[in-house]
Amino acid sequence: MKRVKRFLMLVVLIAPSSLIAQESPKQQVLPDITSINVHSLGPQRISSLPPVPVPVDNPQTSMKVQLGKQLYFDTRLSKDNTVSCQTCHSPSMGWSDAGPTSTGINGQKGTRRAPPVSNAAYNPLQFWDGRAASLEDQAEGPMQNPVEMGNTLDNVVKTLNSVPGYVEEFKQVFWTTPITIDQVIKAIAAFERIVITTDSPFDRYIGGDRKALSPLEKQGMAIFNGKGHCTSCHWGPNFSDGRFHNLGAVQTGPLNVDNGRYDVTHNPKDMSAFKTPTVRDAGLRPPYMHDGSEKTLESVVDFYNKGGGDNDSNLDPLIVPLGLSKEEVKALVAFMSVALTSSNPEVAHLKPVHTSELPK
Ligand code: HEC
Numbered sequence: 379m380k381r382v383k384r385f386l387m388l389v390v391l392i393a394p395s396s397l398i399a400q401e402s403p404k405q406q407v408l409p410d411i412t413s414i415n416v417h418s419l420g421p422q423r424i425s426s427l428p429p430v431p432v433p434v435d436n437p438q439t440s441m442k443v444q445l446g447k448q449l450y451f452d453t454r455l456s457k458d459n460t461v462s463c464q465t466c467h468s469p470s471m472g473w474s475d476a477g478p479t480s481t482g483i484n485g486q487k488g489t490r491r492a493p494p495v496s497n498a499a500y501n502p503l504q505f506w507d508g509r510a511a512s513l514e515d516q517a518e519g520p521m522q523n524p525v526e527m528g529n530t531l532d533n534v535v536k537t538l539n540s541v542p543g544y545v546e547e548f549k550q551v552f553w554t555t556p557i558t559i560d561q562v563i564k565a566i567a568a569f570e571r572i573v574i575t576t577d578s579p580f581d582r583y584i585g586g587d588r589k590a591l592s593p594l595e596k597q598g599m600a601i602f603n604g605k606g607h608c609t610s611c612h613w614g615p616n617f618s619d620g621r622f623h624n625l626g627a628v629q630t631g632p633l634n635v636d637n638g639r640y641d642v643t644h645n646p647k648d649m650s651a652f653k654t655p656t657v658r659d660a661g662l663r664p665p666y667m668h669d670g671s672e673k674t675l676e677s678v679v680d681f682y683n684k685g686g687g688d689n690d691s692n693l694d695p696l697i698v699p700l701g702l703s704k705e706e707v708k709a710l711v712a713f714m715s716v717a718l719t720s721s722n723p724e725v726a727h728l729k730p731v732h733t734s735e736l737p738k
Pocket residue numbers: 450461462463464465466467480481482483488490491492493494495498501503504505506507513516517520521525526527566
């Protein structure tokens with residue numbers, strides 16, 4: 379009996395990986411780049427996005443999403459009524475900002491680049507260092523951050539409770555008064571869960587439209603999966619492993635040394651490691667990296683091509699010189715900038731809520 383159980387467990391363990399191997403034969407031609415077996419890191423598939431994960435205690439409703447959308451664009455959440463989430467995560471800038479790092483109230487400069495809100499719902503952990511476990515956890519941060527919105531949560535709640543239009547809307551969504559901070563962050567997170575980009579040429583291609591990608595973009599996709607081994611880290615539907623890596627870049631942000639993930643875990647292996655960002659829609663939001671240090675996708679690829687930075691003894695072993703030709707660099711850039719750029723009208727061209735349309 380015991381043996382049968384053990385056998386069944388083995389089947390369960392083995393089955394998914396053999397399925398994966400069949401679905402992505404390209405993985406088998408990956409060059410052996412280091413002593414580390416990149417295959418052991420996980421299913422390195424890139425694919426279309428599955429339905430967005432929704433926590434049981436914050437179900438999506440259309441009224442909640444509408445409410446969250448208004449809050450997202452409302453500068454009244456900040457201390458001096460000048461900054462909203464949109465200030466640093468603008469739909470027209472790939473849900474990020476002009477960078478290199480963000481600017482909050484009173485023109486204060488933050489120390490990191492604003493990652494996109496689009497598809498953030500798929501991140502297992504939020505922020506470059508993963509210090510928040512969910513969108514709900516995350517949303518409290520910027521309101522209280524002295525450099526970003528500079529407010530207190532008590533004051534946010536007080537302000538919203540003084541706006542009769544909001545009191546009425548929150549009551550319709552949550553069935554209670556007065557408004558609480560828990561409701562505010564739930565509504566914002568519900569809105570963020572509809573900011574999903576599912577309609578890129580890449581998505582159409584894997585959906586069966588073989589003409590959706592140009593020959594150059596197809597070549598770029600093959601390099602992304604193969605010679606460039608970008609899928610060692612940028613894998614899965616959202617092109618991110620959700621893990622933390624040190625690429626050895628010389629840090630150019632306002633912090634001389636940003637410890638990244640280390641400040642959360644205190645594990646020396648995490649020193650200056652940052653979360654792998656999605657590359658979906660990356661073409662819409664230069665500059666790149668946690669400190670905005672790379673101005674273009676070409677310069678990002680050049681950086682990888684020469685084996686990352688040589689700044690750090692903690693350099694991730696998966697970062698090695700790639701030997702890509704100029705043509706291959708061009709193809710990789712075309713794949714990211716064209717094939718991965720979505721055209722969902724409701725996300726890529728979402729019309730911000732104007733101040734005059736907000737509850738009074
Ligand atoms: C002043 C600029 C600024 C404002 C305002 C701002 N953010 Fe951010 N946001 C950032 C920066 C910078 C980071 C990355 C910080 C870090 O990793 O330490 C970030 C991170 C995030 C993330 C994590 C994404 C990821 O991939 O890890 C989400 C989600 C997010 N912000 C949503 C919001 C929401 C919702 C609001 C409004 C309540 C908001 N932000 C307001 C600059 C801003």
